[in-house]
Amino acid sequence: MSAVARPLEGLLVLEFGTLLPGPLAGLILAEAGARVVKIERPPRGDEMRSYEPKVGEDSINFLLLNRGKQSIAVDLKAPDALTRLRPLIENADVLIEQFRPGVMQRLGFGHEALRRMNPRLIYCSITGWGQDGPKSAVAAHDLNFAAETGLLSLTSGVDGVPALPPVLVADIAGGAYPAVMNVLLALQQRQRTGVGTYLDIGMSDNLFPLIYWGLGNGFAAGDWPRPGGELLTGASPRYHIYRTADGRFLAAAPLEDRFWEDFCRLIELPHALRSASAPSAEVIAEVGRRIAQRTADEWRAELRGRDVCCSIVATLQEAVQDPQVQARQVFAHRLMVNGRELPALPVPLAPTFRASATAASAPRLGGMPDPSSQL
Secondary structure, eight states: OOSSOOTTTTOEEEEOOOSSHHHHHHHHHHHTTOEEEEEEOTTTOSGGGGOSSEETTEEHHHHHHTTTOEEEEOOTTSTTHHHHHHHHHHHOSEEEEOSOTTHHHHTTOOHHHHHHHOTTOEEEEEESSOSSSTTTTOOOOHHHHHHHTTTGGGGOOTTSOOOOOSSOHIIIIIIIHHHHHHHHHHHHHHHHHSOOOEEEEETTGGGGGGGHHHHHHHHHHSOOOOTTSSTTTTOOTTSEEEEOTTSOEEEEOOOSHHHHHHHHHHHTOOGGGTSTTSOHHHHHHHHHHHHTTSOHHHHHHHHTTOOSOEEEOOOHHHHHTOHHHHHTTTTOSEEEETTEEEEOOOOSOOGGGSOOSOEEOOOOTTOOOOGGGGO
């Protein structure tokens, strides 16, 4: 533990979440010092435990997302479930759950019931569509949220087919991160009022700020963005991806004039094609032709030390080995698994709010058998 107490030390968080959004939110709070207790259903626990690949008994996905937490195995449908968990609920500061709307109420763990036990409780519900509205009970996953909020439509390539995103943007940017933000705001509010609050986090709602520029164009001018037809979707040579001679790619983003001029000089683009009035399709084709004459390594060498906002597209393996990532110690924290140390998942906390780079493990299912004895 760091010499200076982390900001959330002394807080108790109950996590009823599974898979990604709730557990990632809990992980961030745990890294900031909170004590996070996962409530898991026996005998399997969080479904993420069964994913592949596994390291020991549990999946690496589960281990990464649940480092430093505790676990209690409780069947929420059991008659004594609320009695067993009552000591924790009465002392908890935050509760995170991600069941569909109404499920926690039917189980006897709804906000109103728990607020009577603990008026200071901050109760955070993470759902795909929010607690109300015509889609609130509709089953969906990350891809569905990206599809129905318009994000996916703007990833289409030249064949018109939307690209399958490798990033779980709704779960993380729409769910986990807003949940943490709102929990911290609620804790600040509780310091003034002395009472908790209810937080309704709808992942789909929170995707719209990610496409703010498209909303602005559409609302203000009726100019709704088109795949491949906008500055950020492939219409500009100044924000484009070009293939290199060896089949790799260069991501070019010299948007400002000074970067664009330096880039044009670097690739020796004809002056007639450097002007903003030059036909974009012609410029893109000519830039692509010139980029295709050299390999990725050759371009990497040419770009070194130049301010042109261009990068060779890295693999994930290359990215984690990047000298910048190493210098920033992004993966300095460690995950202990069966006596083996692996890099822990980075979380978006400033280093001053985390413990020093120590090793911690994920919890064994039901490793905390008696809630009352742990308070």
